Amino acid sequence: MRTPVAIVTGAGQGFGLALTAALAAAGTTVIACGRDADRLRTATASLPGVLAVPADVTDPDARAALVDAARSAGGLDLLVHNAGELGPSPLPPLARYPLGALRAVLETTVLAPLALTQLALPLLRAAAAPTVVTLSSDAAVEAYPGWGGYGLAKAALDQLAAVLGVEEPALRVYAFDPGDMRTAMHQRAFPGEDISDRPEPAMVVPALLELLTDRPDSGRYTSASSRS
Template sequence: MTHDIAIVTGAGRGFGLALTAALAARGTTVLATGRDADRLRAATADLAGVLAVPGDVTDPDHRAELVAAAERLGGLDLLVHNAGELGPSPLPPLAALPLDALRAVHETTVVAALGLTQLALPLLRAAAAPAIVTLSSDAAVEAYAGWGGYGCAKAALDHLAAVLAVEEPGVRVYAVDPGDMRTAMHQRAFPGEDISDRPEPRTAVPAFLRLLDERPPGGRYRAADLRAVTS
């Protein structure tokens, strides 16, 4: 189905931008947010139906600004939690992970996502077919050396989505693992390495759109599985 109004966090580049462009092409009005105002505005300038609302999702005032903007537009049908934080690069083992860095990863990935969700829920509950999508990762379920900080934040976000789906039965809540992608964050995880063999972020978009169109039960999904079914 087509969602009329959406909020997408981390929309200035990578997967967030690819999904924003795809939603806009389907007629959705997208409130796109990201920390780098110049990059966000430049990336979305030519996308009809996309409104750039730059800011940091860890800022409560910015979260309130996003929801207020959606309310002025008439409501909210879709909330996409794409913003995340990798942590230090190169990725350190847990024995050397600075605790302040771990807090920052969780603040962006988990705490800010819940904070925005709490503010957005009244609008979502009033929508005809509301959905929340959180960006997951295989690092949330697999034990990769160096990925402990990022992985435990994604695991927490997965569980948050699972519980929210139980508590809010009128809202479809999906955690989706897009798989490896050729993004700036992924490059930071592998400094100095060639990651050109990873697929472009846009290749994961159809799997996300399929969830929104078909609305299966809430839960955790892998983009690779969704693509395999449709190929």
Template sequence: MTDMTAIVTGAGQGFGLALTESLAARRATVIACARDSARLHAATAGLPGVIALPGDVNDPEFRAELIRAAGRLDLLVHNAGELGPSPLPTLEHYPLDALRGVLETGVLAPLALTQLALPLLRASGAGTVITLSSDAAVEAYPGWGGYGAAKAALDLLAAVLAVEEPALRVYAFDPGDMRTAMHQRAFPGEDISDRPEPAAVVPALLRLLDHRPESGRYRAADLSDAERPTTTGTTAGSPA
């Protein structure tokens, strides 16, 4: 999928940045956003077609600015998320204010941005929404109740949006474990060097864009066959 305009949230590092780089290599116009302005500009400097727009997706005014900056829109990628406290607390001790922050960034902000983007996505003719999922959305891991609840809610929003907007493609994409700063925060002090770099996972998502299967939830691990990606409702392994 080339000659497209995309918005990628959380694009200053990790998977969001790796995806932005790949889309830029395909000559896409990418509105890349992240909260850390210096990091975002440094990470995207020199990438052709990338417009760095720092800001917080929880801010209604910034969400509107993102849509104005895009002008037209073919792809909306909800990559920004919030892990919550580290080390990960059990539900018994989970600070409710922290959970509100996780849900605000992981569920409410993506929905609000999608609401603003829908007219442009419908007009695209090939509008696509991608939400970043996790196996914590479908598996019960101690300590992952807050983050997993947000991802489970986002999965359901994506599924309902797909039914309500049949002309669009809506994918909940589970990348699996990756070597990212967020994943390191989930496992403080542990060696996560055995996890793949985000750039190694991006090709699986690009297959969704290229082949445009039916809307649904897809795991990167199941997308090795570019011709026949399959949906899944369950995952295994440690949280992504």
């Protein structure tokens, strides 16, 4: 039986790293992607079955390298779009949101996942139980002041996942909302504030692993694995 293969973007820290560690511990070969090469290699060096591929998902050559790595590993069963971009910090209102910064948020959060998915689809379609996961946020469905840029990008990513799930019925496509977590990105959203009450990413990973194991219908799910 072939060892499962996954691509996880944004795997150098936070939720992406915690998920990579959990998948590797379960016997999955993980192609871990991150922009900071040193941080990615250091974070994953002790994880068995993890291939660190330093890459910026907005780079077409980097996306091709990730898919080539999966092909060399024997295929692709799971594609996790965890990489994202918060935007400016402190979070600006839409009336003053820099359009150049918004383009960067959309490029990383929406366009790059679509482009990577397009490249990976032939491998996913050939897998026995292919799955695509996009990382969502409550900012995609709630109106929070200052979260307009990030929220609209996550809302677009939710719609991408929803349509992909309809167009590719052989795949399971999940928009997974992990909730607030104690991550560097979340700290940037609340500069100077104490976010120690938020759960560590490793505490949220089991909810996604449960979703991957149960394989319910494609859709949007929260960290409690409930359909929303």
